Amino acid sequence: MLDQSQIAHFLLSLGVIKPRAVVGDGLTVADASRRNCVFIVTTASGPTYAVKQASPQSALALQREAAVLRVLADAPELAGQVPVVVHENAEMAVLVLRSPGGGRDWAEHHSAGRFPRAPARSLGLALAALHGLAATEVDNAPTDVERMWALQFAEPPHELMLDLSIGAQDLVARLQANPPMIERLSGLRDDDHGDAFVHGDVRWENCLAIAVPGSSRRTRTFVVDWELAGSGEAALDVGTVLAEYLTAWVGSIPIVDAAAPGRLLSHARYPLRRMQPAIDAFMSAYRQATATPPRLRRTMELAAVRLLQTAVERAQVLATPSARLVTLVQLAENILLEPEDAAQTLLGLRE
Numbered sequence: 001m002l003d004q005s006q007i008a009h010f011l012l013s014l015g016v017i018k019p020r021a022v023v024g025d026g027l028t029v030a031d032a033s034r035r036n037c038v039f040i041v042t043t044a045s046g047p048t049y050a051v052k053q054a055s056p057q058s059a060l061a062l063q064r065e066a067a068v069l070r071v072l073a074d075a076p077e078l079a080g081q082v083p084v085v086v087h088e089n090a091e092m093a094v095l096v097l098r099s100p101g102g103g104r105d106w107a108e109h110h111s112a113g114r115f116p117r118a119p120a121r122s123l124g125l126a127l128a129a130l131h132g133l134a135a136t137e138v139d140n141a142p143t144d145v146e147r148m149w150a151l152q153f154a155e156p157p158h159e160l161m162l163d164l165s166i167g168a169q170d171l172v173a174r175l176q177a178n179p180p181m182i183e184r185l186s187g188l189r190d191d192d193h194g195d196a197f198v199h200g201d202v203r204w205e206n207c208l209a210i211a212v213p214g215s216s217r218r219t220r221t222f223v224v225d226w227e228l229a230g231s232g233e234a235a236l237d238v239g240t241v242l243a244e245y246l247t248a249w250v251g252s253i254p255i256v257d258a259a260a261p262g263r264l265l266s267h268a269r270y271p272l273r274r275m276q277p278a279i280d281a282f283m284s285a286y287r288q289a290t291a292t293p294p295r296l297r298r299t300m301e302l303a304a305v306r307l308l309q310t311a312v313e314r315a316q317v318l319a320t321p322s323a324r325l326v327t328l329v330q331l332a333e334n335i336l337l338e339p340e341d342a343a344q345t346l347l348g349l350r351e
Helices: 004-014 019-024 059-072 117-131 158-163 166-176 179-190 234-251 261-267 272-289 296-315 323-337 339-347
Strands: 028-031 037-042 048-053 084-089 094-099 196-198 207-211 218-223 230-232
Touching: 004 019, 004 028, 004 037, 004 048, 059 084, 059 094, 117 196, 117 207, 117 218, 117 234, 117 272, 166 179, 166 296, 166 323, 179 296, 179 323, 196 234, 230 234, 234 272, 234 296, 234 323, 234 339, 272 339, 296 323, 296 339, 323 339
Parallel strands: none
Antiparallel strands: 028 037, 037 048, 048 094, 084 094, 196 230, 207 218
16 A cells, blocks of 8 residues: 555656645645545645555455545536546555645634534535435445444444454443434434435535635535445434534533533533524525425434444543543433423524
């Protein structure tokens, strides 16, 4: 596999970048690996390139992502909002994607406590366009991807538990000690159905705020990381976006004691009232552009599932779950008990 020091030479050999980008345009190569080995290449004035390399076990996911992006390239409603495939080598399991330069992921874009409506509206329109496509347009789009693995917590597979840290196992044990919640998760799993072409992982780190040509204001949203795209529930994509706002809210509360998280709600750096205009812009744009949007109840239920997964993922590096992660689990439980009430009380949303 290519290492970080070889990436610039590799792109030069493909003709993707020019020598002047290396010499005079401040080219940088950053390691952004997660599921695959990923290097992000940026310059001061040009586009951004992602060089993704897969292991033999994950090579198929990379091929699927390339196939998905080639289909989306023909969707005019998504023009300028999804990466462009500039090179694919199936034998080497290498994929090179191009994105606009100067993008900032939503976590960074919102780090100052501002939650602009324009990027949120742009994301709502993008998801509406995506969900309107037929999933069968991509022949090898994954149909066996477990995007909502938290629904397995009632009877988790042995392999899943083996992959969890002690801290993550602690959170799962807390859930399993709550029979009504386990029953709810089992019921949600039984109701699972694919009704749309979905992204499958619309977290803030996969949403880039970008500027339209000729402007310096980042008012559009560009969506990356399409490895999990395929047939699935539209409510999961929408619910994931809502869960990200809730996660940012909980993460901004100075929680000391998980037994009394509400004591310091007024001290949240990112209060929900400040997020609600952006949430409303996202949901309004999505609903207006979608013929049959998913029911709010189902959307909130899957937002809760996403909160559970986020808590377990973040506990993977901990020996003991933090008070904030325990609070995320408690929030997910509360949402699952009263989804519509939670939508209105927390997010200002109604059916």
